[in-house]
Amino acid sequence: MPTILITGASSGLGAEMARQFAALGYDLALCARRTDRLASLASSITEAHPSVRVSVKALDVNDHDAVFAVFEEFREEFGSLEKVVVNAGLGKGQPLGTGRFDANRETAQTNFIGALAQTEAAAAIFRAQDAGQLVMVSSFSALRGMPKNITTYAATKAAVAHLAEGFRADVHGTPIKVTVLYPGYIVSEMSGTSARTPLMASTEKGVRAMVEAIEKEKPRARVPAWPWGPLGFVVKHVPTSVLRRMS
Numbered sequence: 001m002p003t004i005l006i007t008g009a010s011s012g013l014g015a016e017m018a019r020q021f022a023a024l025g026y027d028l029a030l031c032a033r034r035t036d037r038l039a040s041l042a043s044s045i046t047e048a049h050p051s052v053r054v055s056v057k058a059l060d061v062n063d064h065d066a067v068f069a070v071f072e073e074f075r076e077e078f079g080s081l082e083k084v085v086v087n088a089g090l091g092k093g094q095p096l097g098t099g100r101f102d103a104n105r106e107t108a109q110t111n112f113i114g115a116l117a118q119t120e121a122a123a124a125i126f127r128a129q130d131a132g133q134l135v136m137v138s139s140f141s142a143l144r145g146m147p148k149n150i151t152t153y154a155a156t157k158a159a160v161a162h163l164a165e166g167f168r169a170d171v172h173g174t175p176i177k178v179t180v181l182y183p184g185y186i187v188s189e190m191s192g193t194s195a196r197t198p199l200m201a202s203t204e205k206g207v208r209a210m211v212e213a214i215e216k217e218k219p220r221a222r223v224p225a226w227p228w229g230p231l232g233f234v235v236k237h238v239p240t241s242v243l244r245r246m247s
Helices: 010-024 035-048 064-078 103-131 148-171 193-197 203-215 225-237 240-246
Strands: 001-008 025-034 055-056 083-086 132-135 176-184 220-223
Touching: 001 010, 001 064, 010 025, 010 035, 010 203, 025 035, 025 064, 025 132, 064 103, 083 103, 103 132, 103 148, 132 148, 132 203, 148 176, 176 203, 193 240, 203 220, 220 225
Parallel strands: 001 025, 001 083, 025 055, 083 132, 132 176, 176 220
Antiparallel strands: none
């Protein structure tokens, strides 16, 4: 069975991806900081899908040595890794210049440097295997510089999208594939005040769109396609004064 490694799998989008990929018959390599939640998730998946292998490991993506070690341990355990989903991240942040460099720095370190470590570890495995699919979970907010609390968050998500696109160029013409996902509003622990928007998709529906894009090995996808596909064009071209009111 193919194996998919998902970071940040203890809750939200990562946990739902694990459930949906298990239903498709994938073996699961799941990691996150909260091992109690991981254990509970693994138990429920195994009960629903007895033939699926589920392995869980503790991982803080800011412990960069641990990222490489855990990814390699999973590879040795399963024999190969067909897909790696770089999903772990933070949503905290404050407007620039308001005295909260600490919050913005933490978001930047986790969402970019932590993602860089994960991408390096996955890329090394894929190069050795000469096969695999890197999946980078970016954000719809990466399409444009965003104001207020998500300025730093959006910047990190733009950065990781470019990181993945660069790796795609490196491995173009090989069996290694790269998918960049740009989720819109999907219910998760990071939804925050955006949970009040009528554009919010349920976790199950939003993740289903993500899983479909991954399975089709799309180079990039705004998910769910409606309304985030058309809205992407709008966000990229509206005046800054309008963008400020939209966020």
